[in-house]
Amino acid sequence: MPTQRTAVVTGANRGIGLAVARELATRGLTVFLVVRDAEAGLRAARDLSAFGDVHLVPGDLSSPTTTRLAAGRIAHACPKIDVLVHNAGVWPSRLERDDRGIERAFAVNHLAPFLLNHLLEDALGGEVGGRVVQVSAGLYVKGRVDVERTARGDDFHAIRTYATTKLCNLLLLERFARRLERRRVTINAVHPGVIRTNLGDRPGALGVVLRGVKRLWKAPEAGARPVVRLALDPALAGVTGRYFDLDEETPLAPLARDEALAARLWEQAEGLCAPAREAHHAGSDASQRSG
């Protein structure tokens, strides 16, 4: 008798994450929505409960400290994860740092998936293997990593920093693929398309223009489709360490294949996140059933 399959989706209260969670629930997976805003999470869980079995897990991924807490809650709520979707992302317009001085996009887009991959390793996979999907962005090609400055945002730029954090994340893809292989867990990254969400919204006149332009972009469901494909398509069983532009497997640009830079970033992330420490802050009351 097969056991119920599970998926964990970060940033699942709106945008692409909400659409991914809805599709996974519709396809019969039990879905855990990792959400930092309790009210928005409850709304999403209520809406999605019409499509399937969904649960809420509070989780703020804006610093390694809060991500560690989130990992504990996720592992408690879902001890066996078949699909982990790193979807939460930010495109900040100004420099913000956490209490340890880490720039926000670097923390959410790069360090949070790094730490979750480590802390949820034991839960991932099980007997039939598992899949990790990293929601990436084609803009990574515009990134420029400076290991000495990027983590603190000393090189912050309202457009380039987003691309840089996505590049950082992709630079570690191959290393995670090798690491997770022994557990029969695959990891792949995907550019979901140019999608009409709140990502990168700006205040003022620029924001008004941007919102106007976004009306022409595709709906979140279109962005969810290639993500769900990587999560579930049997044809992709065993495929790992690859980057997809929508459905098309695409070689990473040379700047995302710089092994020396990847080694430095990995070491830096280990220093900033201390992933080997146990996620002992797990909140036993953290998982809430929806509905």
Ligand SMILES: NC(=O)c1ccc[n+]([C@@H]2O[C@H](COP(=O)([O-])OP(=O)(O)OC[C@H]3O[C@@H](n4cnc5c(N)ncnc54)[C@H](OP(=O)(O)O)[C@@H]3O)[C@@H](O)[C@H]2O)c1
């Ligand atoms: N939209 C596009 O055209 C596009 C293109 C390429 C890649 N992507 C990628 O797609 C992913 C989803 O983006 P989207 O377009 O759906 O954007 P979105 O509508 O802005 O949604 C972002 C999600 O991430 C969550 N999030 C942000 N910071 C968080 C934190 N500190 N802790 C936990 N959750 C946090 C948000 O939660 P809150 O509601 O609490 O803020 C929200 O649920 C991102 O990784 C993005 O880089 C999007």
